[in-house]
Amino acid sequence: MKVVVISASPRKIAKTQIFMKYVTEYLNNSNSEELEVKLINLSDGGIDYYTGDGNFSDKTKEAIKDITEADIWIVGTPIYNSFFSSALKNLFEYIDYKKTAGKVAGLVIVAASNSGFTDVQTLLTQLMSYFNVITNPRPVFIMADTADDNKISDDDVKVRLKQLVDETLKLASGVS
Numbered sequence: 001m002k003v004v005v006i007s008a009s010p011r012k013i014a015k016t017q018i019f020m021k022y023v024t025e026y027l028n029n030s031n032s033e034e035l036e037v038k039l040i041n042l043s044d045g046g047i048d049y050y051t052g053d054g055n056f057s058d059k060t061k062e063a064i065k066d067i068t069e070a071d072i073w074i075v076g077t078p079i080y081n082s083f084f085s086s087a088l089k090n091l092f093e094y095i096d097y098k099k100t101a102g103k104v105a106g107l108v109i110v111a112a113s114n115s116g117f118t119d120v121q122t123l124l125t126q127l128m129s130y131f132n133v134i135t136n137p138r139p140v141f142i143m144a145d146t147a148d149d150n151k152i153s154d155d156d157v158k159v160r161l162k163q164l165v166d167e168t169l170k171l172a173s174g175v176s
Contacts, residue, residue, distance in 0.1 A: 001034055001035055001036070001071045001072060001169075001172065001173075002035075002036045002038070002066075002069055002070040002071050002072070003027055003035055003036070003037045003038070003070060003071070003072040003073075003074065003169075004037075004038050004039075004040060004066050004067055004070035004072070004073050004074070005020050005023050005024045005027070005037065005038070005039045005040070005074045005076070006020070006039075006040045006042070006067075006073065006074070006075045006076065006088070006091070007019075007020035007021070007039065007040070007041045007042060007043060007076050008042050008075065008076060008077035008078070008084065008085040008087055008088035008091070009042060009043055009077070009078045009085055009087070009110075010042050010043060010045075010085065010087040011043060011078075012043055014043050014078070015078070015110055015144040015147045016076050016077065016078045016085075016108075016110045017041055017043050018147040018150060018151065018152060019076055019108055019110060019142060019147065019152065019157070019161065020039065020041070020074070020076040020108065021039070021041075022152055022158065022161060023074055023076070023108070023161055023164075023165060024037060024039045026161065026162055026165055027074075027165060030165075038066045038070070040063050040066060040067070040091075042085070042087045042088070042091065046059035046060070047059060047060050047063055047087070047090065047091055048060045049090060050090050050093035050094060056094070060094065063091065063094070064094045064095065067091075067095055067100075068095060068096065068099045068100065070103065071103060071104065071172055072103065072104050072105070072106070072168060072169065072172045073103060073104070073105040073106070073133065074105070074106045074108065074164070074165065074168060075088070075105055075106070075107055075108065075124065076107075076108035076109075076110065077107075077108070077109060077110070077120070077124065078109075078110045078111065078144070079109060079110070079111040079112075079116050079117070079120050082116050082119060082120070083120065083123065084109075084120050084123055084124055084127075089127075092127065092131070095131065097130060097131045097132065100131040100132055100133055101131075101132035101133075102132065102133075102134070102175060103131070103132075103133045103134070104133065104134045104135075104136070104168055104171050104172040104175055105128050105133045105134070105135050105136065105168070106135075106136040106139070106140075106164045106165065106167070106168035107121065107124050107125075107128075107135065107136065107139035107140070107164075108139065108140045108142065108161065108164065109121060109124070109139055109140070109141050109142070110142045110143075110144055111141070111142075111143065111144060112143070112144050112145075113143075114143070117141040121139050121141075124139075134171065134175060136164065136167055136168045136171055138163075138164065138167060139164070140157075140160045140161055140163075140164045142157055142160075
């Protein structure tokens with residue numbers, strides 16, 4: 001199975017990427033030879049702004065290919081202005097919904113406070129629905145202050161991220 005992990009914060013020093021790198025490491029260390037894992041970290045830049053003209057960089061083409069070919073998406077986004085990352089919205093402008101039916105997604109939502117988690121969960125679930133992607137109904141909501149110095153400081157967050165990954169993999173194996 002192919003898994004793509006998306007860290008949707010465009011910020012160079014982003015808490016979201018700390019959590020999504022942890023998810024990527026967990027997947028890579030799962031001792032499952034069946035998994036092919038790719039990380040798309042929007043903090044790295046290189047994804048073109050969608051203009052609809054069909055001209056885009058090799059990095060954008062690679063991201064499109066990785067997302068389209070993956071069986072499972074683990075998507076992590078910060079909450080900005082009561083919405084998910086606009087960089088994530090931009091990335092999904094490139095994805096052909098006709099090529100994504102039946103995929104499975106797990107969601108990680110990061111915020112500075114407890115407000116807005118379920119609102120953004122609803123928006124992300126609607127986005128996944130547009131792409132005919134089956135979404136794990138149990139996202140992980142994370143407070144940004146649980147990561148410091150490029151590592152997760154709360155063991156409960158690590159447990160919840162692992163559970164999300166395990167449940168999403170199990171859901172995907174049941175779908176395929």
